[in-house]
Amino acid sequence: RLLNSRDTELLERAGRVVPNGVWGHMATRAIGPDYPQFFSKSDGCRVWDADGNEYIDFMCAWGPNVLGYRHAEVDAAALAQMDKGDIGNGPTDKMVELAELLVDTLDHADWTLFQKNGTDATTVCVTIARAATGHRKILVARGAYHGAVPWCSPSLVGVTSEDRAHLILFDYNDITSLDAAIDEAGDDLAGILLTAFKHDVGKDQHLPEKAFLAHARAACDRTGAALILDDVRAGFRLDVRGSWARYGVKPDLAAYSKAIANGWPLAAVAGSERFREGAGKIFTTGSFWYGSAAMAAAVKTVQILRDSDALAHTEAMGERFRAGLSTISARHGFTLRQTGPAQMPMVLFDGDQDLRIANAFCAAALRHGIYLHPKHNMFLCAAHTPDDIDRALEAADGAFADILSAGILAA
Numbered sequence: 001r002l003l004n005s006r007d008t009e010l011l012e013r014a015g016r017v018v019p020n021g022v023w024g025h026m027a028t029r030a031i032g033p034d035y036p037q038f039f040s041k042s043d044g045c046r047v048w049d050a051d052g053n054e055y056i057d058f059m060c061a062w063g064p065n066v067l068g069y070r071h072a073e074v075d076a077a078a079l080a081q082m083d084k085g086d087i088g089n090g091p092t093d094k095m096v097e098l099a100e101l102l103v104d105t106l107d108h109a110d111w112t113l114f115q116k117n118g119t120d121a122t123t124v125c126v127t128i129a130r131a132a133t134g135h136r137k138i139l140v141a142r143g144a145y146h147g148a149v150p151w152c153s154p155s156l157v158g159v160t161s162e163d164r165a166h167l168i169l170f171d172y173n174d175i176t177s178l179d180a181a182i183d184e185a186g187d188d189l190a191g192i193l194l195t196a197f198k199h200d201v202g203k204d205q206h207l208p209e210k211a212f213l214a215h216a217r218a219a220c221d222r223t224g225a226a227l228i229l230d231d232v233r234a235g236f237r238l239d240v241r242g243s244w245a246r247y248g249v250k251p252d253l254a255a256y257s258k259a260i261a262n263g264w265p266l267a268a269v270a271g272s273e274r275f276r277e278g279a280g281k282i283f284t285t286g287s288f289w290y291g292s293a294a295m296a297a298a299v300k301t302v303q304i305l306r307d308s309d310a311l312a313h314t315e316a317m318g319e320r321f322r323a324g325l326s327t328i329s330a331r332h333g334f335t336l337r338q339t340g341p342a343q344m345p346m347v348l349f350d351g352d353q354d355l356r357i358a359n360a361f362c363a364a365a366l367r368h369g370i371y372l373h374p375k376h377n378m379f380l381c382a383a384h385t386p387d388d389i390d391r392a393l394e395a396a397d398g399a400f401a402d403i404l405s406a407g408i409l410a411a
């Protein structure tokens with residue numbers, strides 16, 4: 001049983017001064033009472049909850065941690081910049097340095113603009129697409145997450161139908177449904193917005209089919225619309241050149257955030273020459289968007305990702321975890337569906353309609369010292385070592401044994 005008295009106390013206090021105590025994707029209400037809500041520290045691939053329980057972490061702050069928490073070189077770069085002042089009346093030289101680095105590193109970018117959160121970046125992409133084309137319709141894949149403001153929020157509470165009036169839905173990887181959406185947009189098509197791969201919550205993940213991406217690219221070339229890549233979740237984790245570089249398909253606009261500065265707050269929009277003028281026409285800004293410490297952190301993060309084997313290592317650790325989990329689950333009589341890139345694993349149990357097995361397994365895993373998620377894709381980072389993965393697999397083995405002895409059987 002986990003020690004959780006401090007967590008309980010913090011939740012009670014928060015509940016009095018913050019609606020529901022906590023909000024958004026990190027609220028653990030949705031995944032069960034065994035999850036600690038509050039954390040006290042993080043380091044490498046480990047997190048400690050408010051009661052001091054230590055976990056090998058497979059969420060990586062839901063994506064920002066790509067090199068390891070408290071990465072010495074990244075944090076030194078950010079703190080050195082902090083020492084000179086993080087914000088002022090405009091950008092520092094770090095903005096130019098970072099923009100040059102991204103234009104050099106991303107395979108599709110001729111320019112960049114910076115923000116703070118992924119939602120800022122996807123919203124700026126959509127705004128630029130509309131400004132540049134003079135059209136309104138944005139095509140989005142059913143079930144995809146692009147952020148938490150009215151035009152894209154997964155919740156319709158507080159959202160008007162007018163906010164969503166110019167979205168048209170299609171199914172990811174389905175050319176016929178994309179074509180139907182393109183037809184519906186007619187001569188008012190501003191952009192096609194796609195995540196790097198299909199990574200919807202609670203569903204098996206799917207890599208993009210090359211023919212599907214090529215079809216979307218051709219449709220945008222034909223109509224003048226923007227092909228927009230939402231690389232907020234996968235960017236700088238799968239491939240430092242952008243997540244579609246391996247498919248040879250270049251987006252017109254792409255949104256990055258999460259891993260770009262290894263946890264320092266930053267987002268970026270990167271675009272092609274054709275959209276430079278549109279990007280220059282819109283009004284886009286924020287009080288903290290020129291913060292230079294996060295930009296210094298991003299310069300260092302992207303340089304390390306570019307010049308080291310960090311991402312190849314992370315993928316190898318993902319493969320090691322996936323293979324081990326597959327063997328161990330089978331030994332206990334469970335069949336897992338492990339989908340998507342190994343460094344961003346989605347692990348679902350066969351026949352687990354109500355997530356009864358996944359919830360029990362993840363709660364047991366917490367007690368064995370690993371932090372997993374029952375229905376969201378997880379994240380590995382460069383700080384995971386083979387030894388960490390092997391320890392995590394031992395913990396998983398214990399968790400399977402626990403749920404079996406508690407009477408949770410494979411479906």
Ligand code: PMP
Nearest residue numbers: 117118119145146147230232233
């Ligand atoms: N797009 C995708 C694909 C994301 O995964 C997220 C964050 N989970 C966002 C956009 C929004 O990013 P943020 O939460 O930083 O606003």
